[in-house]
Amino acid sequence: MRALRCIVISMVMLGVCGPVWAQAVRIGSTGSADRRVGMAVPDFACAPGLESLAKEMSEVISYDLLFTGLFTVLPKTAYPPAFTGFTPDATQVDFNAWRSVKVSYLVYAYVTTEGDNVAAECRMFDVATGTQVVGQRVMSTKDLPRLVAHRFSDEIVRYVDGVPGIATSEICFSRGTEGKKEIYVSDYDGANAKQVTQHGSISIKPKFSPDGSKIVYVSYKDRYPFLYILDRATGKSAPLSKNVGLNAAPAWAPDGKRLAMVLSKDGNTEIYTKNADGSGERRLTTDRSGDMSPTFDPAGTQIAFVSERSGRPQIFVMGADGSNVRRISYQGGNAYDPVWSPDGKMIACVAEISGEGFEIYVMNADGSDPRRLTDSGGTNESPSWSLDSRHVIFASTRSGPYEVWAVNVQPPCEQHRIGPGQGPYWGPRR
Numbered sequence: 001m002r003a004l005r006c007i008v009i010s011m012v013m014l015g016v017c018g019p020v021w022a023q024a025v026r027i028g029s030t031g032s033a034d035r036r037v038g039m040a041v042p043d044f045a046c047a048p049g050l051e052s053l054a055k056e057m058s059e060v061i062s063y064d065l066l067f068t069g070l071f072t073v074l075p076k077t078a079y080p081p082a083f084t085g086f087t088p089d090a091t092q093v094d095f096n097a098w099r100s101v102k103v104s105y106l107v108y109a110y111v112t113t114e115g116d117n118v119a120a121e122c123r124m125f126d127v128a129t130g131t132q133v134v135g136q137r138v139m140s141t142k143d144l145p146r147l148v149a150h151r152f153s154d155e156i157v158r159y160v161d162g163v164p165g166i167a168t169s170e171i172c173f174s175r176g177t178e179g180k181k182e183i184y185v186s187d188y189d190g191a192n193a194k195q196v197t198q199h200g201s202i203s204i205k206p207k208f209s210p211d212g213s214k215i216v217y218v219s220y221k222d223r224y225p226f227l228y229i230l231d232r233a234t235g236k237s238a239p240l241s242k243n244v245g246l247n248a249a250p251a252w253a254p255d256g257k258r259l260a261m262v263l264s265k266d267g268n269t270e271i272y273t274k275n276a277d278g279s280g281e282r283r284l285t286t287d288r289s290g291d292m293s294p295t296f297d298p299a300g301t302q303i304a305f306v307s308e309r310s311g312r313p314q315i316f317v318m319g320a321d322g323s324n325v326r327r328i329s330y331q332g333g334n335a336y337d338p339v340w341s342p343d344g345k346m347i348a349c350v351a352e353i354s355g356e357g358f359e360i361y362v363m364n365a366d367g368s369d370p371r372r373l374t375d376s377g378g379t380n381e382s383p384s385w386s387l388d389s390r391h392v393i394f395a396s397t398r399s400g401p402y403e404v405w406a407v408n409v410q411p412p413c414e415q416h417r418i419g420p421g422q423g424p425y426w427g428p429r430r
Contacts, residue, residue, distance in 0.1 A: 037160055038103040039065055040074040040127075044120070045086035046111040054111040057120065057149040061107060063189065064153035064167040067416060068390065069408040070160060074103050086110075090123055095130035103127055107156070111148075118145045122152040124159070134159045146191060147430070154429070166386045168429045171393060172196075172206040172215055173404055173421035181422075183217055183230070188386075188426070190404065190419035196230060197237065205249070205382075208427035209256045214276075216240060216250040216259060227261060229276065240278050249293050253300045253320075260284075260294035260303055271305055273320075284322035296320065297340045297365070304328070304338040304347055315349055315367070328367030337382060340365070341389040346409070348373075348383040348392045360394050362409050373407045374415065380405075384425045395422045 041062045046054035065071040080097035088110050098106055109122045117139050124134040136155050140147040150167035157165030169188045174181045175195075183206045186193035197203050199221035206217040215230040219237075227240040227247045241247040245264035252259055253273075258280070260273050266283075269290040274281045285291040289308040296303055304317045315329035315338045329335040333353035340347055344365060351361045351372070358379045363370040374380045378398035385392055386406075393406045404418040418424075 034072070036070055036072045037105065038074065039071045039105050039107060039156075040079070040098065040101070040103045041065070041107040042076070042079065042083070042086060044109040044111050045088050047113065050111050050113065053118070053145055054109070057109065057111060057145065058107075060146050060149035061153050061156075064150060064165065065156065067167075067189070067406075068157055068161075068165060069410060069414055070157065074101060090121075093125065093130075095125070095127060098127045105133070105156075105160075107152075109152070113142070114139070116142055118142055118148055120148050120152070122155075124156055144192070146187065150187070163388050164429070166388050166391070166426075166429065169387060170208070170212065170427040170430065171384075171404070171418070171424050172208055172427060173395075173424040174204040174206065174217075175421045176202075183215060184421065185215075185232075185427075186419075188406075188418075193419070196232065196235070205423045207250060207252060207425045209252050209276075210254055210428065211256060212428045212430070214256075216252065218248055218250070238278075240276070241274060251294050251296060251303075253296050254298055255300060260296065262292045262294070271303070271322075284318070285325075293337055295339045298342055298344045304340060306336055306338065315347070329363070329370070330367065331361065331363070331370040335361075339383050339385060341385045342387055343389040346389065348385060348409075350381050350383065360392060360407065362392065373409060373413050374405075382423045382425075386426050387428060391426075393418070393424045393426050395424060 041058050044054040044058045062073045066073055080100055082097045090108050106125045106127050109120045111120045119139045122136050123132050126133050134155055136152055138148045138151045153167040154165040170185055171188055172185045175184050176182055181202045182195050183197040183203050184193050184195050201221040203217055203219040206215045213232055218225055219228050225247055226242040227250050228237040229240050230237045243263050243265040249262040250259050258273055258275050262269050263272050269292050271285045271291050271294045272283050287309045291307045293306040294303045301320050302317055303320055306313050307316050313334040314327055315335045316325055316327050318325040333351055336350040338347050338349045346362050347365055348362045350358050352358050359372050360374040360380045360383050361370050361372050376398035378396050380394050380396045383392045383394045391406050391408055395402050396405045402422040404421040404424045407413055407415045
């Protein structure tokens with residue numbers, strides 16, 4: 001069955017090397033006015049001995065702001081000639097000098113340590129008026145200094161756009177070599193990656209629970225593809241589904257109390273739901289064609305999924321109880337891996353269209369206005385939304401081995417390479 005083969009394809013091996021950072025790639029139309037907000041983020045002031053850390057934190061904020069697609073960041077070569085660096089006294093900022101360059105806001109911070117913590121007095125100034133518009137004292141443990149920068153980045157985005165950023169969020173993914181993959185968690189930008197399973201087998205397709213405390217995933221650690229839930233606090237995994245046949249494509253309901261999944265125990269790939277403790281199994285689909293890849297809408301009342309009941313894999317939507325099934329994808333070719341945006345307005349998916357390969361698409365929740373987000377020439381799969389519904393993360397073979405990438409859903413659809421990995425999933429803010 002073609003759709004079942006798609007599930008198997010998504011479980012192939014991936015690469016293990018490559019840098020975390022890369023230049024953003026853009027696709028989309030050109031020539032439109034750049035409406036991004038101009039920002040300046042010079043190296044921060046700091047207590048003696050913390051110069052390297054202060055520089056890194058300013059660089060993290062710069063990347064965070066560029067990643068959103070809402071901002072431009074002034075290069076150091078365009079700084080005012082009179083600027084020689086920040087001092088610990090924020091009142092000494094020369095706004096007259098900064099008004100000579102094209103920026104709307106100036107980001108300042110003074111970085112210090114307090115015991116085992118890193119602390120920063122962070123401020124954002126309106127350059128035109130010289131007034132502070134955002135101020136926050138941020139603290140984190142010394143092993144997570146980047147989190148300080150990420151937290152202030154999110155506040156900057158909140159001030160400018162009304163919705164906080166996603167720089168404090170985490171992603172999970174699988175990584176490893178042929179025959180051995182483990183589950184990892186990292187910052188959204190790929191930094192601070194940590195292995196969270198130690199099964200010595202193939203563990204893939206992880207997904208955070210809505211509160212980020214648990215991760216559901218597929219693993220062959222007990223020989224067959226079963227579903228497990230990892231408790232991040234204890235590091236222990238418990239089985240969710242160990243039925244005969246395929247146990248795959250787990251998806252959390254918004255309340256975190258139940259999950260949808262694909263089981264083949266009755267001789268066909270069908271969609272079921274279970275409580276998070278493995279109880280209360282319920283079958284939702286009964287079609288003779290293969291059904292797979294369920295995803296809940298933000299309200300938990302609908303499930304989008306993939307089915308071959310129309311002759312080839314396409315996206316359908318049904319009630320969370322299996323009722324009122326209707327097809328929504330009609331862009332041609334095959335459609336896989338649907339995932340609902342957190343604001344409920346869009347569905348991202350993978351489309352396989354003749355001449356294009358496997359590319360990431362996004363459409364309105366009713367299936368209208370489909371548009372392509374990627375144009376890489378490789379295989380692009382496993383889309384997942386950021387909490388602010390601005391970005392989609394996915395896996396891509398455009399450079400050879402599987403890597404994690406992210407794309408801004410609004411034109412010009414900037415793309416950012418995150419790092420090696422497969423089957424990524426975007427988690428909540430911290």
